Amino acid sequence: MRCVGNPFSRRGFLAAGSIAGFGLSLPELLMRQAAAEMKHYDFIKPKAKSVIHVFLPGGMAQQESFDPKPYSPLEYRGEMGTLKTNTGEVFSNTIPKLAKRADKFSVIRSMTHGEAAHERGTHNMFTGYKPSPALQYPSFGAVVSHEYGPRNNLPPYICIPNVPNEFAGTGYLPSSYGGFALGSDPARGDFQVRDLNLSGGVDESRFVKRKEALEVVNRRFTSMTSADNVAAMSTFYERAYDLLDTPAAKEAFDINKEGDKLRDRYGRNQAGQRLLMARRLVEAGSRLVTLTYGGWDMHQSITSGFNRTMPALDQGLSALIDDLDSRGLLDETLVMVTSEFGRTPKINADAGRDHWPKVFSVMLAGGGVKGGMVYGASDSTAAEPDHSPVSPADLATTMYHLLGIVADKELMAPGDRPIEIVDGGNVISDILV
Incomplete structure (x- = not known):
C-alpha cells in the first residue's frame, strides 16, 4: 500500500530518537506512523473470497436477454418473447432457467460507457478504466493477484481456456501477476492442462x-x-x-473428478464445462477466474444467433448458481457476467443489432450481492439509462469492495507514478447485502 509522506525522513529519525527514551523502539514508531498514514484508506471487511468473471465477447444484446422491451414497436423489441421470473420481473424468453432463479442474483440494466469499438469496450470492462494512449491499466485479475497473491498454492488469477484478450493482462504491474491460462478447453474430450x-x-x-x-x-x-x-x-x-x-x-484442474450427472447438469459444451471448471478452481482457492463464452457480435440474424448461443449459457449459469449455493459457496463467491457493450435499440436491415455502449445489462450473483433485484433502468427502447447509470468504474469499485480491496488505493506505475486502482468509481451500495 502506498503511504503519503516519508516515514524515513530526517525529522522522522530525530523523532524516533526522542521517543525512544519513553520506551518506543524505532520499529514500533515506524509501525505507528505507517498505521496513521494508512488511515487515508477505509479498510473493508471482504464479503467475497473469490470472483468468477464470465465475459461474453462481442457485445450481448440487452433486449434479447435481461432487458426486453415488450411494449415497444416490433423493430425495437425484436422477435423474442418474454417471460416472468420467479420474482415477477420480465426477462427475455431466451433465459428460462435463469428466470426461475432470479431470486438468487441481481441485474444492472443501466450499465453505460462511451466506447463503441470492441477493443475499447473490452478495455473498460476488464480494467474499469477508459483506454489511454499513455498507460496500459491492469486487469481485475492482475490487481487481485497483486493485492492477495496465491491461496492453497493455486494461481490467484486463472483464465479459461486462455487469456481472452490483451486487456486481461497485467498492464503497468509486473508480469508476475498475470493470469494462468489452462491452454485447453475443459469441454474437449482430451482436455488436459498444459505443463501440469x-x-x-x-x-x-x-x-x-x-x-x-x-x-x-x-x-x-x-x-x-x-x-x-x-x-x-x-x-x-x-x-x-x-x-x-x-x-x-x-x-x-481435473474436471473428470466431477460426476457425470453434475457435468450433464452444467451441459457438455463450452459454456457448461468452463463454468464447472471455474467452480472447481474457486472452491480450491483461486481468487479470480475469468472465462469467455460465445460470440455475441450479432449484426445479422440476432434471433437465430441467440437461439443458437444462449441456451448453453442459460443452462450453465443456472447450474453454477445452484451448485455454488448447495455447497455453501455462493455467499462467498461473486459471479459477474459482463460484455463489451449492448446493441442498438432498433433492429437493422440485416435482422441484427449493431454496437451500442450507451446502455446494457450486467448480472451479479453471490459474494455479498442481493438476490432478486433489478438496479437501474433503460428507457422505453433500451437506448440510454432512464435512471441510476452505472459506469465500468462503478462496477469495478463494487467488485473490489466486495473483495475487501480499496478501489482508490494507489499502485505504482513506471516512473513512480501513483495510479489509483480505479479512478472515480462509486460502490453500488443498493445492490449489496
Whole structure:
C-alpha cells in the first residue's frame, strides 16, 4: 500500500530518537506512523473470497436477454418473447432457467460507457478504466493477484481456456501477476492442462534435481539483471513448483473428478464445462477466474444467433448458481457476467443489432450481492439509462469492495507514478447485502 509522506525522513529519525527514551523502539514508531498514514484508506471487511468473471465477447444484446422491451414497436423489441421470473420481473424468453432463479442474483440494466469499438469496450470492462494512449491499466485479475497473491498454492488469477484478450493482462504491474491460462478447453474430450504434469521419463527425484540445478543458474542470472520479465519468470517457476508439489491443487484442474450427472447438469459444451471448471478452481482457492463464452457480435440474424448461443449459457449459469449455493459457496463467491457493450435499440436491415455502449445489462450473483433485484433502468427502447447509470468504474469499485480491496488505493506505475486502482468509481451500495 502506498503511504503519503516519508516515514524515513530526517525529522522522522530525530523523532524516533526522542521517543525512544519513553520506551518506543524505532520499529514500533515506524509501525505507528505507517498505521496513521494508512488511515487515508477505509479498510473493508471482504464479503467475497473469490470472483468468477464470465465475459461474453462481442457485445450481448440487452433486449434479447435481461432487458426486453415488450411494449415497444416490433423493430425495437425484436422477435423474442418474454417471460416472468420467479420474482415477477420480465426477462427475455431466451433465459428460462435463469428466470426461475432470479431470486438468487441481481441485474444492472443501466450499465453505460462511451466506447463503441470492441477493443475499447473490452478495455473498460476488464480494467474499469477508459483506454489511454499513455498507460496500459491492469486487469481485475492482475490487481487481485497483486493485492492477495496465491491461496492453497493455486494461481490467484486463472483464465479459461486462455487469456481472452490483451486487456486481461497485467498492464503497468509486473508480469508476475498475470493470469494462468489452462491452454485447453475443459469441454474437449482430451482436455488436459498444459505443463501440469511431469514430462515423460521424469520421476519425482529427477524433477527435484533439475529444480535445484535450475535454481543455481537462476540465482546467477537474476543477480545480473533487474528486468521485469526475468523476475516474473522466476516467480512463475516458483508457483509452478508449488502447484506440482501440491496434489490437492493439481486435482482442482481435473474436471473428470466431477460426476457425470453434475457435468450433464452444467451441459457438455463450452459454456457448461468452463463454468464447472471455474467452480472447481474457486472452491480450491483461486481468487479470480475469468472465462469467455460465445460470440455475441450479432449484426445479422440476432434471433437465430441467440437461439443458437444462449441456451448453453442459460443452462450453465443456472447450474453454477445452484451448485455454488448447495455447497455453501455462493455467499462467498461473486459471479459477474459482463460484455463489451449492448446493441442498438432498433433492429437493422440485416435482422441484427449493431454496437451500442450507451446502455446494457450486467448480472451479479453471490459474494455479498442481493438476490432478486433489478438496479437501474433503460428507457422505453433500451437506448440510454432512464435512471441510476452505472459506469465500468462503478462496477469495478463494487467488485473490489466486495473483495475487501480499496478501489482508490494507489499502485505504482513506471516512473513512480501513483495510479489509483480505479479512478472515480462509486460502490453500488443498493445492490449489496
